[in-house]
Amino acid sequence: xxxxxxxxxxxxPDNANxxxxxGGKLDASGLEWKPNPFDEYAVEAALRLTENGTNTKARVGExxxxxxxxxxxxxxxxxxxxxxxxxxxxxxALDDALDGDVVARALKALVDKEKxxxxxxxxxxxxxxxxxxxQLLAEYLGWPQATFAASIKSNADKAxxxxxxxxxxxxxxxxxxxxxxxxxxRIVAPKSVTSIHTPATHTYPDGVRFAALMAxxxxxKKPMTEVKLADLVTDAATKIKYTGFELPPSRKAGxxxxxxxxxxxxxxxxxxxx
Amino acid sequence: MTNILIIAELAEGKVKKSxxxxxxxxxxxxxxxxxxxxxQGAKGAAADVAAFGAAKLLVCxxxxxxxxxxxRFAPTVAEVAKKGFDVVVVTASSFGKDVAPRVxxxxxxxxxxxxxxVKVDGDKLVFRRPVFAxxxxxxxxxxxxxxxxxxxxxxxxxxxxxxxxxxTEDVALAAKDPAADRVEFIGLETAKSERPDLGEAKVIVSxxxxxxxxxxxxxDPLAALxxxxxxxxxxxxxxxxxxxxxxxxxxxRVVAPRLYFAIGISGAIQHLAGMKGSKTIVAINKDADxxxxxxxxxxxxxxxxxxxxxxxxxxxxAT
Ligand SMILES: Cc1cc2nc3c(=O)[nH]c(=O)nc-3n(C[C@H](O)[C@H](O)[C@H](O)COP(=O)(O)OP(=O)(O)OC[C@H]3O[C@@H](n4cnc5c(N)ncnc54)[C@H](O)[C@@H]3O)c2cc1C
Ligand SMILES: Nc1ncnc2c1ncn2[C@@H]1O[C@H](COP(=O)(O)O)[C@@H](O)[C@H]1O
Numbered sequence: 203x204x205x206x207x208x209x210x211x212x213x214x215p216d217n218a219n220x221x222x223x224x225g226g227k228l229d230a231s232g233l234e235w236k237p238n239p240f241d242e243y244a245v246e247a248a249l250r251l252t253e254n255g256t257n258t259k260a261r262v263g264e265x266x267x268x269x270x271x272x273x274x275x276x277x278x279x280x281x282x283x284x285x286x287x288x289x290x291x292x293x294x295a296l297d298d299a300l301d302g303d304v305v306a307r308a309l310k311a312l313v314d315k316e317k318x319x320x321x322x323x324x325x326x327x328x329x330x331x332x333x334x335x336x337q338l339l340a341e342y343l344g345w346p347q348a349t350f351a352a353s354i355k356s357n358a359d360k361a362x363x364x365x366x367x368x369x370x371x372x373x374x375x376x377x378x379x380x381x382x383x384x385x386x387x388r389i390v391a392p393k394s395v396t397s398i399h400t401p402a403t404h405t406y407p408d409g410v411r412f413a414a415l416m417a418x419x420x421x422x423k424k425p426m427t428e429v430k431l432a433d434l435v436t437d438a439a440t441k442i443k444y445t446g447f448e449l450p451p452s453r454k455a456g457x458x459x460x461x462x463x464x465x466x467x468x469x470x471x472x473x474x475x476x
Numbered sequence: 477m478t479n480i481l482i483i484a485e486l487a488e489g490k491v492k493k494s495x496x497x498x499x500x501x502x503x504x505x506x507x508x509x510x511x512x513x514x515x516q517g518a519k520g521a522a523a524d525v526a527a528f529g530a531a532k533l534l535v536c537x538x539x540x541x542x543x544x545x546x547x548r549f550a551p552t553v554a555e556v557a558k559k560g561f562d563v564v565v566v567t568a569s570s571f572g573k574d575v576a577p578r579v580x581x582x583x584x585x586x587x588x589x590x591x592x593x594v595k596v597d598g599d600k601l602v603f604r605r606p607v608f609a610x611x612x613x614x615x616x617x618x619x620x621x622x623x624x625x626x627x628x629x630x631x632x633x634x635x636x637x638x639x640x641x642x643x644t645e646d647v648a649l650a651a652k653d654p655a656a657d658r659v660e661f662i663g664l665e666t667a668k669s670e671r672p673d674l675g676e677a678k679v680i681v682s683x684x685x686x687x688x689x690x691x692x693x694x695x696d697p698l699a700a701l702x703x704x705x706x707x708x709x710x711x712x713x714x715x716x717x718x719x720x721x722x723x724x725x726x727x728x729r730v731v732a733p734r735l736y737f738a739i740g741i742s743g744a745i746q747h748l749a750g751m752k753g754s755k756t757i758v759a760i761n762k763d764a765d766x767x768x769x770x771x772x773x774x775x776x777x778x779x780x781x782x783x784x785x786x787x788x789x790x791x792x793x794a795t
Contacts, residue, residue, distance in 0.1 A: 216745055221611045228612060240727075302577075303586065330607055331726065332589050334577040337546075341581035346547055346659040349574050352720065363662070368570035369729065370673065370721050371666035373544070378658040387710065387727060388720055439619075441586030445602065446615045453752065456773035458764075462783055465758065465776055466790040473773065475735040475756045476795065 203263040203359040203379075205248040206318040207287070208309060209241040211271060211278040212329040226446035230329075237278050240324025243390045246410040248322045249286045251356050255400035258411075262399045263359075264288045266316060270295045270305055276426060284413035284421035295431045301440035302330075304431075306338035311434035313343060318380065319359070325350050325384040336384035346381045352388040356397040478507035478601075481561040483553055484525060485544075485571050489517035491524035493676050494567040496634035499528050501565050501627045503635060505594055505601065510534055512556055512647070514549060516542045522644055527637035536647040543661035546575040551650040554582040557622060563601070568626035569675070576626050586618035592631040609726040610749040629675045630732035630753050667719055674724070677705030679735045682724055682751070685711035686740025686761075686780060691718050694784050695739065701791055707731065707751075709741045725750035740780045743768025760784070 212235070213221075219232030245267065252263030267282040268291040269275050279290035293308060313321060321343075326333035333349075340347035348364035352372065355363040359379070366373045367386045377383070388394060392405045413421070431438055459465045470476045480502045485492045491513065502509035510532040513522045518537035526533060536552050557564045557579065564579060566572035568590045580587035588603045592613070595602040600617055603625065607614050674680065681699045683691050683706070691712060699706045708718035710725060724731055726746040732753035739760045741747060744767070751757070752771055759772035760783050769775040776783060 216609070221608045223612055228607075228614075230608075303581075306581065326727070328609065328726065331609065333573050334587055334589055337574060337577035338581045338587070340655070341550070341578045344653070344655050346655045347574075347578070348659075350570060366570075367720055368544075368664070369675065371664055372721075373664045374662035375545070376660040376662055381658065388714070391714075441620050442588060442616050442618055444614050444616045447607075448613045448615070450606070450610060450613055450752075453757075453771050453773075455770065456757070456775060458769070458775045458777060462776065462778075462786040462790050465774055466787070466794050468774055469735070469756070469758070470794055473735075473756045476791070 203252055203320060203356070204316075204318045205252060205263065205265050205320045205322050206313060206316055207241065207244050207248050207265060207267045207282070208305070208321070208323045208335065209245065209267045209269050209278060209282055210238045210324070210327045211235045211269065211275050212238045212327055223447045223449050226448070228447040235278070237281065238324050238327045240326060240328070240385060242410050243387065244322045244324050244385045245282050245285060245287060247354060247385055247389045247395050249411070250395040250400070250406065251354070251397045253286070253399060255404040255406060258286065261286075261288065266291065266318065268293065268309070268312060270300055270308070270431070272296060279426060280421050281413065283424045283426075284418045285411050286417070289425040291427050291429060293429050293431055293434065299438070299440070301442045302332050302334040302338060303441045304435060304438055306335050306342055308431060308434040309335070309339050310342040312429070320362070320379055321382045323382070323384050325386050336382050340382035343382065346377045347383070348375050348377055348381065349384045350386045351383050352386050353394040354383065354389065354396075358398055478505060478563060479561050480505060480507050480509035480563045480565060481557055482509055482511045482530070483564065483566045483572070483575070484511050484513045484521070485567065485569060486513070486515040486517060486521050489520050491521045492569070493634060494569045494629050495525065497567045497627055497629045497632035498565045499525075499635035500632040501594060501625070505563070505596060507563075510561070511642070512536065512553060514541060514552060526641045527639055528635060528642070529638040529640065530642040533642045533644040534647045535644050536649060538649045540649060543664065544571045544574070545656065545659055545661050546578050547653050547656035547659050549575050550578040550582055551653050552647065553579045555650040556647055557583055557585075562622055564622065564624045566626050567629050569629065572626045576624050580624040583622055584620065585622040585624045586620040587624040588616060588618060589626050590628050591625055592628050606749070609745050610752060611745065628730060630730045667721065671699060672703070672705045674705045674707055674722070674729045674731055677731070677733050679704035680707045680724070680731055680733045680754075681705075681737045681739065682707035682709065682741060683712055683718065683739045684709040684741030685715060685717070687712060687717055689717065690781070694781065698737070698784055698788055701788060709747050738768050738772065739784065741768055742766050743771065
């Protein structure tokens with residue numbers, strides 16, 4: 203199976219340096235870049251689908267990672283190559299010139315060229331929290347989609363049984379490939395991904411794999427190509443225009459109560475919350 | 477002239493309450509709106525939203541629409557949207573987030589996800605949405621003729637009926653999307669619970685990793701007493717102490733109840749993103765420096781295994 207994984211680098215909001223807003227503009231300069239966690243989970247899931255878990259060196263499929271961004275974004279792609287992805291594509295673009303719709307239309311054009319069986323991506327990028335690229339792409343491709351996947355079972359690499367995490371429970375779908383699947387947090391649990399290439403008895407460690415030093419060296423030799431955004435979309439205009447940013451209203455600091463009885467008294471008489 | 481189309485969400489033959497938040501959006505824009513009640517059982521469900529002042533209830537009821545499989549819904553929603561609507565709105569539930577972008581792509585519309593408010597500025601709509609796990613808010617506009625929007629249930633207080641009865645009109649199923657033939661709906665597993673849904677609860681009792689295997693044993697009696705929904709941190713869900721659908725946060729449910737208890741939860745930004753909008757926040761944590769205390773109205777530094785049973789006793793006394 204050939205899998206395309208779109209991978210975004212995001213500035214880490216979970217950081218001692220918080221996002222700042224100056225004159226209505228967002229200032230993320232104090233934040234560090236890191237791969238979008240959901241995309242790291244997508245890479246891990248893609249690797250699990252294209253290997254025998256008992257011998258992860260031999261590949262039984264192909265994982266292509268792709269990002270939209272400037273030259274520096276290649277660091278994120280290299281890291282994915284070091285954990286096992288087979289090749290990388292960087293679509294040259296500036297973050298400010300993109301929205302989910304342009305990304306999805308460009309990915310559609312890339313899929314037409316690369317012809318993967320599956321596009322596996324994060325359910326949302328944790329900078330914009332948009333949660334839309336997978337769905338837009340699926341429609342542009344005319345492919346079925348399974349968003350918020352918590353487990354994937356590959357059926358002879360032709361179909362997938364996906365359990366989706368939805369409000370109030372789990373929704374199970376069977377998709378015939380090719381398809382688009384967006385992943386949720388729990389896709390990297392030990393038994394969340396099963397494929398015919400790995401014995402059913404095999405259990406993965408929880409979470410994503412780390413790259414060994416040798417693999418980091420070897421990743422430098424793996425193919426990395428650059429594509430111009432204009433080669434994929436003739437109309438690169440975004441549909442969404444951001445006009446300004448603000449900090450959220452901060453909650454006023456509360457008080458510490460000394461006893462449970464005091465807590466109940468305050469909830470009843472002060473907050474009138476009971 | 478703005479004309480809004482609301483997509484109702486159905487479950488078990490009823491319109492889900494989450495839909496009322498999309499109605500609130502329409503009312504805050506102040507433009508006429510119609511409601512598309514679509515799904516198996518839509519004919520029966522339409523009555524649930526007849527008294528909210530919609531210009532029309534558009535009803536599409538067909539056995540083909542069994543289960544929330546968005547490939548089956550999107551073509552009809554798109555066809556209806558093109559008949560004179562310029563804003564299409566859903567509530568940003570897992571169903572809304574799944575189907576809305578698909579509809580937008582189908583009709584070449586722009587899509588703004590998960591907005592917290594809307595402002596009418598002349599003939600423009602300015603949408604406000606949280607980004608960076610709620611650490612900033614962005615204002616944005618859409619350049620397209622038709623605009624697709626999903627709204628945050630916790631920020632748009634559910635609309636109440638305004639009386640009257642909207643006229644209904646049947647809508648035929650649009651031509652099928654071939655992609656739908658490649659998705660088979662196997663089933664929906666929902667945990668049976670007498671507790672209210674997290675999105676609708678007035679009181680939520682949430683627990684973190686600290687509860688360990690005693691998660692339900694400690695929290696259920698408190699939730700039962702308060703008629704509350706139970707929530708959880710990601711760490712509690714990941715460890716298997718609580719089922720995943722209880723997760724509150726940036727990547728779980730976003731909630732804003734009248735009263736939120738964070739019990740044995742440290743207060744990571746991803747958790748705060750899902751509950752900061754609550755009216756009153758109570759934190760119980762044995763670490764006086766836990767970040768949760770920075771957003772809590774009432775903080776109690778205590779061992780939860782002692783404090784929660786005591787809380788139950790005191791609450792019984794007080795009510
Ligand atoms: C991409 C991404 C998305 C995420 N999304 C979410 C999300 O949606 N929701 C979410 O919650 N998290 C999310 N997280 C995880 C988040 O960063 C934290 O790891 C998580 O919220 C921590 O959960 P916790 O507070 O239960 O556990 P911990 O951080 O381990 O905190 C446990 C707390 O319990 C206290 N405690 C321990 N014992 C006792 C006791 N006996 N009595 C009283 N207090 C006690 C401790 O002092 C501590 O503060 C996300 C992370 C990532 C990377
Ligand atoms: N600039 C980008 N480069 C690569 N992948 C992206 C980019 N933007 C979004 N994606 C992919 O789309 C997913 C959903 O993003 P979003 O819809 O923006 O929340 C992400 O998890 C990524 O896999």
